[in-house]
Amino acid sequence: MPSNHPVSPELPPAVCPFSAQAADGELGEILKIHGPEFTADPGATYAKLRARGPIVPVEFDNGAYAYLTTTYRAALHLLRHTPDLFAKDPNHWVALSSGQIPEGTPAVSMMQPRDNALWLDGAPHTRLRKTITDTVELVDSHALEGAVVRIADTLIDAVAEREEFDLVTAFADPLPIQVIIEMFGCPPDLGLRLITAIGKLFDAGADAAAANREIVSCCLELITLRRAEPSGDATSWLLAHPARLTDTEMIQQIMLVAGAGSTPSSNLIANALLLMIDDPAFSGSVYEGVHSVAEAMDQVLWEDPPIANYSPVYARVPETYEGVRLEPGVPVLVSFAAANSDPALARFRRAGNRAHLAFSAGAHACPAVDLARVITETAVERILDRLPDLSLAVDRADLVRRPGTFHSGWTALPVVNPHADPSAPPHQGATSWTPSRPPSQAARSASIPQRTTFMPKAPGSEPAARPSR
Numbered sequence: 111m112p113s114n115h116p117v118s119p120e121l122p123p124a125v126c127p128f129s130a131q132a133a134d135g136e137l138g139e140i141l142k143i144h145g146p147e148f149t150a151d152p153g154a155t156y157a158k159l160r161a162r163g164p165i166v167p168v169e170f171d172n173g174a175y176a177y178l179t180t181t182y183r184a185a186l187h188l189l190r191h192t193p194d195l196f197a198k199d200p201n202h203w204v205a206l207s208s209g210q211i212p213e214g215t216p217a218v219s220m221m222q223p224r225d226n227a228l229w230l231d232g233a234p235h236t237r238l239r240k241t242i243t244d245t246v247e248l249v250d251s252h253a254l255e256g257a258v259v260r261i262a263d264t265l266i267d268a269v270a271e272r273e274e275f276d277l278v279t280a281f282a283d284p285l286p287i288q289v290i291i292e293m294f295g296c297p298p299d300l301g302l303r304l305i306t307a308i309g310k311l312f313d314a315g316a317d318a319a320a321a322n323r324e325i326v327s328c329c330l331e332l333i334t335l336r337r338a339e340p341s342g343d344a345t346s347w348l349l350a351h352p353a354r355l356t357d358t359e360m361i362q363q364i365m366l367v368a369g370a371g372s373t374p375s376s377n378l379i380a381n382a383l384l385l386m387i388d389d390p391a392f393s394g395s396v397y398e399g400v401h402s403v404a405e406a407m408d409q410v411l412w413e414d415p416p417i418a419n420y421s422p423v424y425a426r427v428p429e430t431y432e433g434v435r436l437e438p439g440v441p442v443l444v445s446f447a448a449a450n451s452d453p454a455l456a457r458f459r460r461a462g463n464r465a466h467l468a469f470s471a472g473a474h475a476c477p478a479v480d481l482a483r484v485i486t487e488t489a490v491e492r493i494l495d496r497l498p499d500l501s502l503a504v505d506r507a508d509l510v511r512r513p514g515t516f517h518s519g520w521t522a523l524p525v526v527n528p529h530a531d532p533s534a535p536p537h538q539g540a541t542s543w544t545p546s547r548p549p550s551q552a553a554r555s556a557s558i559p560q561r562t563t564f565m566p567k568a569p570g571s572e573p574a575a576r577p578s579r
């Protein structure tokens with residue numbers, strides 16, 4: 111997803127909702143949570159912002175403004191008071207409805223109104239969210255783990271004999287979307303089309319609109335197929351749900367889960383692998399069993415949450431929080447990264463304590479935390495088992511973070527594989543497609559080997575216990 115688009119000249123000029131306060135000298139310069147300075151060291155910007163107050167004005171894309179929470183307490187206040195004091199519905203965003211935000215910016219694609227659970231409030235939200243929570247409940251963790259291992263193995267086989275490769279494009283990016291598409295019961299050819307189209311949509315290039323149409327048409331084909339032949343998969347369960355979703359609602363829920371589930375999981379896998387490969391406190395100790403992979407994941411969820419800033423909400427009426435006045439019509443973004451790094455929490459922030467906000471909280475909290483943990487931990491365990499002793503191929507200081515406000519991850523993690531046998535014949539099993547955007551954001555190498563049936567859990571059965579390294 112691109113981060114910095116020039117503002118189109120045809121649009122009404124962007125109006126900063128904080129310009130009056132800025133002119134009065136009440137605010138200093140409005141800080142940016144996008145662009146090279148922020149991307150190079152987000153923590154430094156969060157510290158500067160926190161020094162200004164618990165909720166402060168920011169520019170989060172060119173010409174796009176919001177309030178941002180900087181403390182844990184402020185983040186929880188917002189999340190716990192949605193939807194009573196704050197609305198999730200982006201129709202409240204004045205700059206968007208008055209056409210000041212250029213189409214194609216991440217701000218629009220990540221924050222525009224859509225008929226899915228993420229952007230609705232009250233009873234319509236509860237109805238759609240329940241279709242997702244009920245579906246997620248039915249996923250058998252053992253079957254899911256088996257699918258992750260199989261997909262991981264196919265991806266690992268493709269690079270196992272290479273002396274150097276990029277963990278992001280070869281593994282962290284493609285794995286979660288392949289798992290989720292399989293969970294929806296997509297046959298391989300349809301899955302390949304869907305993954306290719308989702309990659310193009312995230313490119314936000316000239317063919318993004320065509321990609322969106324292709325995604326809708328793939329989802330419709332999938333729905334038609336599963337309606338004719340119900341099976342043990344998420345599409346069939348959503349279709350059978352008593353909420354009786356329309357085809358349009360079905361498409362929106364599938365797109366929501368595919369989007370919400372894939373990029374954050376990819377970033378968590380990459381951020382955790384970096385910790386385990388390069389951080390002296392974790393690298394050796396995971397192999398020696400001193401630290402489990404689960405502990406390393408917790409550490410990453412505290413220190414580098416995959417969704418750094420998101421959950422935009424809108425004050426229903428003028429609100430005051432700890433002396434800060436919040437005007438309706440302006441998005442208030444929750445900074446999960448700033449909340450987790452709030453110095454007020456210093457003594458709680460450690461592995462084993464899951465009070466971090468990486469999965470959000472309140473009415474819109476992630477409904478798939480257990481599923482996300484199975485996907486990411488299994489993937490990380492598998493690659494560390496199959497390819498031990500990986501090390502960074504570049505200096506840590508030369509790694510480049512993904513640009514943008516919302517997601518936190520790395521554009522590439524080049525690694526050296528000391529056990530590679532470059533004389534081995536090239537691996538033929540996995541096909542891949544070449545992305546048109548920077549590889550870290552796409553590169554969903556599209557090989558969907560075989561389908562697993564994600565059979566419903568037997569009544570009363572417990573989720574699979576996670577093996578600990």
Ligand code: HEM
Pocket residue numbers: 227228229239242290366367370371372374375378416417420421422467468469470473474475476477478479481482485486
């Ligand atoms: C490491 C992986 C993940 C992280 C860090 C994560 C984090 C989050 C966060 C912060 C939100 C709140 C967004 C907001 O309020 O604007 C959210 C919502 C959501 N997530 Fe996750 N997520 C992850 C994986 C998944 C997976 C694997 C799925 C599904 C298979 C999923 C499905 C959803 C859905 C459907 C919502 C919207 C819920 C609602 O609005 O009621 N997530 N997630």
